[in-house]
Amino acid sequence: MNERLTKQVSVFLENKSGRLAEVCQTLGENGVNIRALCIADTSDFGILRMIVDTPEVAVRCLRDGGFSVGETSVLAVEIPDVPGGLGGVISLLGNVNVEYMYAFFTTVEGNAVVVFRVTEEEIPTVIKTLGANNIRILPAEDVYSL
Amino acid sequence: MIWDPYHECMDLEQRRELQAHRLRETVARLSANVPFYRQAFRDVDVQPQDIQSIDDLSLLPFTVKDDLRDNYPYGLFASPLSEVVRVHASSGTTGKPTVVGYTAEDINLWAECMARSIGCSGGTPHDTLQVAYGYGLFTGGLGLHYGGERMGCTVIPMSSGNTERQIMMMRDLGSTILACTPSYALTVADVAADMGLQPGDLKLKSGIFGAEPWSESSRLAVEEKLGLSAHDIYGLSEIIGPGVANECSNKGTLHVFDDHFVPEIINPETGEVLPDGEYGELVITCITKACLPLIRYRTRDISCLHRDICPCGRTHPRIGRLQGRTDDMLIIRGVNVFPSQIEHALLSIEEAEPHYQLIVRREGHLDVLEVQVEVSGEIFADTVRRLEEVEKRIAHAIRTTLGISVEVKLVEPKTIARSEGKAKRVIDLRKEE
Numbered sequence: 291m292n293e294r295l296t297k298q299v300s301v302f303l304e305n306k307s308g309r310l311a312e313v314c315q316t317l318g319e320n321g322v323n324i325r326a327l328c329i330a331d332t333s334d335f336g337i338l339r340m341i342v343d344t345p346e347v348a349v350r351c352l353r354d355g356g357f358s359v360g361e362t363s364v365l366a367v368e369i370p371d372v373p374g375g376l377g378g379v380i381s382l383l384g385n386v387n388v389e390y391m392y393a394f395f396t397t398v399e400g401n402a403v404v405v406f407r408v409t410e411e412e413i414p415t416v417i418k419t420l421g422a423n424n425i426r427i428l429p430a431e432d433v434y435s436l
Numbered sequence: 437m438i439w440d441p442y443h444e445c446m447d448l449e450q451r452r453e454l455q456a457h458r459l460r461e462t463v464a465r466l467s468a469n470v471p472f473y474r475q476a477f478r479d480v481d482v483q484p485q486d487i488q489s490i491d492d493l494s495l496l497p498f499t500v501k502d503d504l505r506d507n508y509p510y511g512l513f514a515s516p517l518s519e520v521v522r523v524h525a526s527s528g529t530t531g532k533p534t535v536v537g538y539t540a541e542d543i544n545l546w547a548e549c550m551a552r553s554i555g556c557s558g559g560t561p562h563d564t565l566q567v568a569y570g571y572g573l574f575t576g577g578l579g580l581h582y583g584g585e586r587m588g589c590t591v592i593p594m595s596s597g598n599t600e601r602q603i604m605m606m607r608d609l610g611s612t613i614l615a616c617t618p619s620y621a622l623t624v625a626d627v628a629a630d631m632g633l634q635p636g637d638l639k640l641k642s643g644i645f646g647a648e649p650w651s652e653s654s655r656l657a658v659e660e661k662l663g664l665s666a667h668d669i670y671g672l673s674e675i676i677g678p679g680v681a682n683e684c685s686n687k688g689t690l691h692v693f694d695d696h697f698v699p700e701i702i703n704p705e706t707g708e709v710l711p712d713g714e715y716g717e718l719v720i721t722c723i724t725k726a727c728l729p730l731i732r733y734r735t736r737d738i739s740c741l742h743r744d745i746c747p748c749g750r751t752h753p754r755i756g757r758l759q760g761r762t763d764d765m766l767i768i769r770g771v772n773v774f775p776s777q778i779e780h781a782l783l784s785i786e787e788a789e790p791h792y793q794l795i796v797r798r799e800g801h802l803d804v805l806e807v808q809v810e811v812s813g814e815i816f817a818d819t820v821r822r823l824e825e826v827e828k829r830i831a832h833a834i835r836t837t838l839g840i841s842v843e844v845k846l847v848e849p850k851t852i853a854r855s856e857g858k859a860k861r862v863i864d865l866r867k868e869e
Contacts, residue, residue: 300818302811304848330820335811335846337818356850358811362818389819407818 295363302358320351328392439555455490458723509535550583553682557667561588568616575677618650625661689754
């Protein structure tokens with residue numbers, strides 16, 4: 291099951307100008323490429339979540355740079371790139387509480403890739419449900435090299 | 437062991453009579469010998485015969501650190517210099533140091549109080565006491581030294597520093613008690629580990645740690661690393677030095693040797709004496725000292741008093757672990773707030789000690805207290821909902837302990853300026869208005 295879990299890097303940011311630029315600059319200087327990202331924000335702070343090609347390097351260089359960094363396991367799910375594709379997958383998940391999700395910039399063999407964050411306890415259920423419906427979860431190695 | 441059962445376990449009524457008698461004599465001596473106090477007693481119209489019981493202490497005026505500075509160096513001494521056998525001095529953070537003097541009787545009384553402190557910390561004449569407080573003008577080294585000799589311990593006068601040599605002596609001579617500052621004890625523990633010492637190579641059974649504030653988590657750390665029982669000791673040179681109060685085996689509070697040093701807790705703003713159990717400024721009156729018997733000396737340390745009898749058998753009242761300095765106190769909407777109380781509330785949420793800063797500002801006519809907490813370690817979460825929950829939990833914990841509402845703001849790590857390893861805890865913007 292582990293190879294199906296993708297490591298997401300998240301960073302706590304105060305709502306101050308220039309902070310996002312500093313994160314990106316730190317990653318760039320350390321040769322880390324961002325594959326997908328999303329930002330959640332409130333009036334005071336924001337959380338930047340990213341899928342990168344080398345999560346270990348990203349975590350280390352951001353910590354060294356004084357950022358508050360966390361790692362979370364997420365699922366990268368292939369979704370048919372057609373109207374209703376995402377809706378269909380979500381409806382399969384029924385009762386599962388999806389905390390958040392966001393999409394990759396690129397497609398894989400014509401399919402979109404969407405990152406799902408669910409609680410640790412619900413990960414096995416989601417893997418089982420998607421598997422039973424022939425929805426593919428991308429292995430972590432494939433995700434980092436997308 | 438209880439060093440002086442007669443005085444330490446004295447019947448409370450009997451001790452009150454002893455205190456009243458001693459206070460009356462002290463006031464009479466000060467009126468006769470010290471112009472500063474003669475004038476101060478005249479200003480409040482109190483004569484020695486007005487002191488009928490120890491409760492009459494509240495009739496007397498306070499003494500503050502500036503009074504010692506204004507009468508630098510010997511102006512408040514009640515004994516002629518021919519009878520003074522020693523001086524110590526505290527490092528003055530601003531300007532001149534504070535010079536204190538001792539007659540032979542004072543040195544004797546100090547050794548007695550220090551022997552009580554060593555006894556409170558589990559010491560006996562069979563112990564080997566390693567004194568790693570500095571020797572010199574600072575009271576720590578010589579205070580412990582004389583107390584150790586009075587108890588009958590084998591005293592090793594190491595003074596501070598040279599940690600590897602310190603540990604070699606500790607191992608070779610089989611020291612059983614270590615006396616030093618709590619931060620130095622942690623250094624000793626780390627260096628001993630680096631030198632490859634195993635638990636069991638050292639025979640330490642107890643530690644007497646003071647002269648700086650320390651937390652319960654440092655206590656646990658030093659107890660675990662050095663395999664000893666850590667005891668807090670309290671004192672200040674203006675009163676006598678270490679040996680004013682000491683923790684017994686019931687940790688958390690310190691017995692004040694009040695047949696010599698009478699404690700009170702006051703509201704630092706109004707000077708009013710507070711009921712037992714309430715936090716405020718610790719005030720101490722010396723009722724047996726010859727050279728420098730300060731009356732109602734305001735220590736600026738924050739503590740509280742407990743008078744219920746301790747299971748150890750000593751009948752002395754106890755002060756709670758020191759909660760910081762009055763200099764750091766904030767008044768928010770009329771409520772006294774100490775940064776350490778905020779810290780306790782934060783500790784109840786997280787295992788680790790978080791970095792925080794308090795910002796006070798005035799919005800209209802209302803004081804607003806903003807608590808900034810750095811997001812790191814366990815506070816971190818990748819969802820807004822969880823971070824907002826953390827903010828709510830912190831605000832709730834502070835409201836429950838302090839009874840005031842605060843605004844909690846999560847900030848990035850290292851946002852809060854650190855100077856010399858200590859963070860600046862309070863920014864009061866009201867003063868600039």
